[in-house]
Amino acid sequence: MSTAQEIILAEPRGFCAGVDRAIEIVERALKKFGSPIYVRHEIVHNTYVVNDLKSRGAIFIEELDDVPPGATLVFSAHGVSQAVQREAEARGFQIFDATCPLVTKVHVEVAKLHKEGYEFIMIGHKGHPEVEGTMGQLDSGIHLVEDVADVAHVQPSQTAKLAVVTQTTLSVDDAAEIAAAVKARFPLIREPKQQDICYATQNRQDAIKIMSPQVDIVIVVGSPTSSNSNRLRELAEKLGTEAYMVDSAEELQADWFEGKSRVGLTAGASAPEVLVQQVIDRIRALGAVSVRKMDGIEETVKFPLPKGLRMEG
Structure with missing residues (x-):
């Protein structure tokens, strides 16, 4: 059986502006205040990112009881309830909110x-x-x-x-x-002026819709907890293309690629490009000879950092 000949890279893929900002908030807090920095819930739903920040001194917690008095606390990109917000303030933590805007x-x-x-x-x-x-x-x-x-x-x-x-x-x-x-x-229901589904989720799904019919298999780089990554895999399957989601290149299985000449590759909004490159290397090792980038929307959205973490000067 022949193995993959060509990898087609979805565009856009990987980090969105909200994820970029959330990770940068933790990195800057570590630089400015030293470790440990406490983060409520995984900052973004990606194993690699979380482990990388852990190695640099971030401590991920679910309960505020686990944060010592006077500590610096970051809320994850997913946002928190008013109750969590109030409790964190009452406990006197120094808080940086990495909730996606x-x-x-x-x-x-x-x-x-x-x-x-x-x-x-x-x-x-x-x-x-x-x-x-x-x-x-x-x-x-x-x-x-x-x-x-x-x-x-x-x-x-x-x-x-x-x-x-x-x-x-x-x-x-x-x-x-x-x-x-x-x-x-409920015919009178009020709808948001702009849909709540974010630009990055929309763009990555649109790219899958264009890519899926052109390939024999779709690989989505993303962690099991990542909602938007799961939706990419489901969408490819719905469009009739075999699809798998992997947290890392190690999870790829050689038999997936047997008889498949074109591999579509994308990444959820919380998956870093380094993982995409490792997946490309692994598929190349299985026989792929070329990598082609799809045409797609170039995302230019940037969100400002919270006060207190912006670069001075």
């Missing part, structure tokens, strides 16, 4: 509409830290739906003032389908 935008919208008397339907995955953070902006009044079936069972206390919000890393198509079901059941 596109997640913060959803939080701000929820707070604003809540003041106007709105309840919310949130489209998202139960238990995901971003969903817990957004739902935790209010004590009550946010109803989670994970799929179309859930929409039939939502019981808001009133329907005159309802708004819909979305986790930022969902499948664009699935979210649209669920949103349509929400709108069918």
Whole structure:
């Protein structure tokens, strides 16, 4: 059986602006204040990134009880509930918030509409830290739906003032389908001016849609906990292309590539390019002879760092 001849690289892939910023916040805090720096939850959902920061003195915790008094604490890119925010402030930690600004935008919208008397339907995955953070902006009044079936069972206390919000890393198509079901059941529901699904999630999924039909197999570099990486693999499969998600090059299996002449390769928004390069090296070792980059959108989004961590001067 012949093995891979060509690797086609999706464009864009890998780090988004929110991930870049979150990692840089931890790196700068370590440089400025020395280790340890405490981080609530994995800063981004990537094993390599988390292990790299651990080796430099970051300590990842889930409970604020595990942070000593007076420590420096970073909130992860996924955002936190008001309860966590209040508790961290009450304990007197020095806090840097690495919440992605596109997640913060959803939080701000929820707070604003809540003041106007709105309840919310949130489209998202139960238990995901971003969903817990957004739902935790209010004590009550946010109803989670994970799929179309859930929409039939939502019981808001009133329907005159309802708004819909979305986790930022969902499948664009699935979210649209669920949103349509929400709108069918609650025709007056208020929708966000700009969809909540972030530009990077959208762009990486769009690239998969273009790439999948051109290749025999798709490899997504991403960690099992990464929502947007999982969605890339699912999307390729939905489009009829065999697809696998790997956390590192070691997880690639030679038999996946038997009889496959073109390999599509992408990476979730929290997966670093170094892992993509290692995967390329491994597939080359299995027989690939060329690497071609797809044409795609060039992302130029940059988010400012929090005060206190910006470069002086």
